[in-house]
Amino acid sequence: MNTDDSSWWPMGDGVLCNAASQTYPSCNTFTHALSFFNKIEGSQATARQTAELLRSVISQQRVPYTNQAGALIDAVKAIGEQLIAANPVELAVGNIVRRVLHIIREEDLSLTTAAIGGLNLSAVSDDENDDDRDGDSTLSAAAVAAAARSTLRPPSLQTLLEDTPVSAAVPQTSSSGGDSEGKSKFSFTAADKSSRSRKLKHDVIEAVNELIQDIVTCHEQIAEQAVEHIHQNEVILTLGSSRTVLEFLFAAKEKKRSFRVFVAEGAPRYQGHLLAKELVARGLQTTLITDSAVFAMISRVNMVIVGAHAVMANGGVIAPVGMNLVALAAQKHAVPFVVLAGSHKLCPLYPHNPEVLLNELRSPSELLDFGEFSDCMDFGSGSGSPLLHVVNPAFDYVPPKLVSLFITDAGGHNPSYMYRLIADYYSADDLVVQRRATAGN
C-alpha cells in the first residue's frame, strides 16, 4: 500500500512532512498545550482537544484529486505522531488519533462502495434482469452511506450476525484498506472528482464531530446505566477521584437510590478528599478511609466502582496507583470490581507493547517535604549516592482477571470482550502510528 501510495502522491513523502509542519503552525502550540506544562486535567478533556485539533487539521488539508484518503491519513498521522510524542503517558491522545484515522478509512470505503454501487446500478439498469443484484445495489445506493460504519469495518460479531448479506456483497472492500487506492483509480472514471473530494472531507468532519459529541457525552451515557448496577442500601467503595465515577453515583442518587459510599483517599494526591467533598455536597452518605484500610473495609462493601486511566486491548486496566490493591481485596472477598471508562480510554495496544508507557513517575515532593528531608539527601557526604530514594509512580496495572465488569458508553462488557469492542473502533493498520516515510519504502 505504501509504495502504491507514493507513486500516486505527487510530492513524495519527505516533502509531505515538511508541508504538513508548515501548514500547521498551530500544531506546535497544541503540542505544547497537550504536553505536561499546560497540563489539561483528565483524559476526557485531552481526548476532546485532540479530536478538535485533528478536525481543524482535516478541514485545512488541501486534498489532491486522487487518493484523498491517503492525503488525509498522512496529514493526521504526521500531527498524531507529534501529539503522541508530546505526551506519551496520556494514551487517550493516541486513541483519538487512531480513531480519526479509522474514520477516514471508513468514510473513504463507504464512498467507494457508493461509487461502485452507482456503477453497479447503472450496469444493472442496463440489464434489468437479476433480482438478486438489483436488491443488493439498491441497498448500497440508499443505505451504504448511513450503514457504512457497520458494514465496512472488519467484521465484528454483531455485524456478522446482523448484516450477513451486505458484508458478503462487498467482501473485497472489507479485506484491506490497501485496495482503496485501486478503487479510487476506478472511481476516477466514474464519479465527479471535485464533488467527491468535498464529500469525503465533509463526511470525515461530520464523523469527527460525532466522535467529539461522543466524548463530550460519555459521562452521561455511562451514568445512564447507573441504576442497573447500584441497588438500594448497597455500599459502594471507590478509590481516588474520577469524574466518571462521580457522575455515575450522582445518577443513581438522582434516581432515588439510597446507598453509601466508601472513599479511599488515594494517596499521595489525596483526590479522594475532593470526591468525598463533592459527594457530600450532593447529599450522599460518604465515609472517607485511608488506602491502607481498604482490606479491612472490603467485607462490608457490595461493589467496587472505580475509574480508569486507560483500558488496554486485553482488558487490563491502567488506573491510579493503589488500584491493584483494591482489586485484589475485592477478589479475596468476592466483591464485584467494576471499571467505568469512556470509549476514548479504550486503547488498542496491549500492555506489553513497548510503545505503551505504563507508568509515570511523578515528583517525590508529593510524598514528603523536601525541606524536612533535605539532610537525608545531602549527597555531599558518604559514598555520594543518596541513601534515601523516593519513588512516586502514578499508575497501577490491574490484570483483566481481577476486573468483573467494564461499563463504557456502549454498555457493560466482560474483560474478555474488550478486544472485540476495540476492533470496532480501530483499524488494524493504525495500531502503530508512524508515517510511511519511516515505515515503508
Added chain:
Amino acid sequence: MGAQKKRAAAAAAAARVSEDPDDLARQPLQAILLADSFTTKFRPITLERPKVLLPLVNVPMINYTLAWLEAAGVAEVFVFCCAHSKQVIDYLENSEWFSQPNFTVKTIESHNIISAGDALRLIYEQNVIHGDFVLISGDTVSNMSLTQALQEHKERKKKDNNAVMTMIIKKSKPSPITRQSRLGTDELFMAIDPNTKQLLYYEDKADHSKGTICLDKMLLAENPSISLHNDKQDCYIDICSPEVLSLFTDNFDYQHLRRHFVKGLLLDDIMGYKIFTHEIHSSYAARIDNYRSYDIVSKDIIQRWTYPYVPDVKFCGNRATKLERRGICFTAFNSEIEQSRSAQVGSFTVIGYGTKIGSNSKISDSVIGEGCTIGSNVLIEGSYIWDNVIIEDGCELRHVIVCDGVIMKAGAVLKPGVVLSFKVVIGERFVVPAYSKVSLLQQPTVHDSDEELEYADNSSGTVEFSSIQGTADQSNGEMTSESSEAHKPKLGTGGVGYIWSICEGGQEEEWRHSVAPIPEDKLTELSEAMDDDQELVTQDRTALSTSGELISDSNASEGDDNEDSKDDSVYFEKEVEATFLRAVEENVKVDHVILEVNSLRLSYNMTSADCAGAVFYSMMKLAIKTPHSSASELQQNTANIITTWQKLLKSYLLEIDEEIEIILKFEEMCLESAKEFSPLFARILHILYDKDILQEDAILRWADEKEGADESDKVFVRQSEKFIQWLREASEEED
C-alpha cells in the same frame, strides 16, 4: 495566497487554543535572565563554553530556566549575555526558543560588563522593562509556580510602594558539620519577620569560627517578632519591581546582587525600601553555583524533584528518554544505545543517544552524554560525562566531570573531584590526583583570576599548546600541583593538557565545592573541631555567667587557650592598641580616648577588666617600641608613658579585680611578647604602685594567688619579693 489564508486560519486556531482568561487579564510578565554568573567557579570549563550552556543531565542548563519561565507564565525574557555571548546567542537562535508562541526570547549582548550590577544598569538604560519582572540567572532549575508569589508581591506593592522585591526561599537544612548547605554554598542566616515575611537580615558569609552572628539591636527594637533562620536556601529567583533597576543605577557601586544590593537595601533606612520573602514548600528551586551544586542538582533531577523537568519527559531542547527499571530504582535510557550484555548499568543513571558501553563495565549514579564510547572493564561512579567522550578499557572514574571530546587512554584513573575540560587527553595508566582541574588552556595568572569574571577572549582562546609528551609512569600518582610543574602537561604518555594549580583557598577548601562527596576523614576532622568549639562556647558561657570571684579563676586558665581560641579578645586588643597609638600620635584628649575604648568595649562585649588589660598592654607596647638603649632608659620611658596616660588606665580600674588583671597581663607580656620587661618587672610594679594605679591589696592578692602555683609561674613573684615584703609590712604597720 491559499497558503497564506491557511496560515492565518491556523494562527487563529492557535489563538483559540491558547486563549486563557487569566493570561489576558494580567499584563505580560517579563524576566531578565543573566546568562553569565560573573564568577570563576566553573573554570576551567567556562573558559571555553559559557556556564549556561553546560549540559545538566544532557540538557544545557539554560533550557531548564527558559522552560520554567515559559511554564510560569512569563511572556518576554531578556537574556543578558556577556562572556561567550556569541555561543549563547547562536545556541538560542538554533533552538526552539525563538519560535515559541506567547513566549519571546530577546538577547542583550555586552562585552565590557563585569558584574550583575552593571548588567542591570545596562538593561535599565535600554528601557525595555515596563513592569514587575523576574530576575533569574541562567543556571537556575525550578518547577515552582509563580502565581502566588507574584500575587503576594503585587498586593504588597499596592499597599506599600517601598516593597520592591520578593525573594524566593526554600527550606533546606545546612550540614551541622561542614557549615554549608547541601548545594555547597555557605550557611545562610536570614532574619525574617514571621508575620509580614519581610527580610530583615541576610548574611551568607558569617564567620563560623566565632560561632556568633551580630544583629543590629534596632532590629529587635523595631520589630515585635523576628525569626532567625539558618535552614533556608536562597533560590536566587527574585520578583522585582521596576524600581530595582533604577536603584542599581542610583547606586553605581552595587555589583553583586546579594552582597551589595540586598545588604545595601537592608542597611539603608533612609529610602526605606523593603525586601520580602516567599517560601516554597512542595516545589523545587536551586541554583547551580559550584561543582557541588552541579552534582546535587543533577541528582535531584534524576530523582525527579524537578518534575516535570526530568529526562524522560520531553520539554524544549531535550529528547525524551525511556525509563527502565533497574532493581528497585529507575534508570533513564535512550533506545539507541549499544550496551554489551555483561555491562552493568546501575540505578539513577542517564545514558544519552548513540553511546556504546563495552563488556564488564560498571556504571552507577552517573550521567553519560551522547555519542560516548566506553570500553570494557571501565568503572564509572557518580560521574558526569558529556558528549563524544572516549573512555578506553580499564579506566576508573569516580565523582568526576568529563567534558566533551575527552579521550582517556586505557587504564587511566581519575580520582574524586577531578574536572577534565574539553578535549583533554589522559595518557595510558595515568592517575590524575584528586581535585585537580585539567584543561587544554593554561591557567591564567593569579591576577586574572582575581577578577570576578568568567571572561575569556575567544580570540586568545586557542592558546598554542604543544603536545609535549609527559614523562610517563615516573610521575604517576606523585603529581603535586606546584606551580612550576603545573604548567608542564604531565598527563602520561600521549596526554594533552595542563593540570591547573589550585588557587585561592588552596587544597583546604577545594573539597567543599567539588563534585566529589566530602571524604570521611574530613568529616571526622571537622566534627572533632566542632566538638572543641562547643566546649569552648560552654566555657565562655560559664565565664560570663559567674560572678566576680570566679573570673580570676577563668583568667588564670585563659593563659593557655587565649591565643588560639579567643580570637575576639585578640581583635579587641588590636583595636584598642590602634586607638591608643593614634591617640598618642595625634595628641587626642584622654577623655576622647576613654570614649573610644568604651565604644570598642561595647561592640566586642568585653568587661572593663579586659579594657584595662588591653590599655595597659598597648601602653607597654608603646614603651617598648620607643627607642631605648638600656634597661634603665626603658624603665624611664615606661614611667613617662604611665604618667601621661594614667587617667586613661584608671578609668577602667574600678575594682581590685581589674588591677589584678593588669598584673597578670604584665606577667604574661614579660613571659611572652615583651621579654625585655622581665628584668624590670619589680620596678615597674613599683612605679604602678607609686602612681596609685595599683593598690597594695591588689598586689598582695596577686602574690597570695601565686603562692600555690608552679615554680615556673612564680618567677616574678620572687623577683618582686622584696617589694611585696615591704608592702606587707607597711600594711601591718598601718594596722
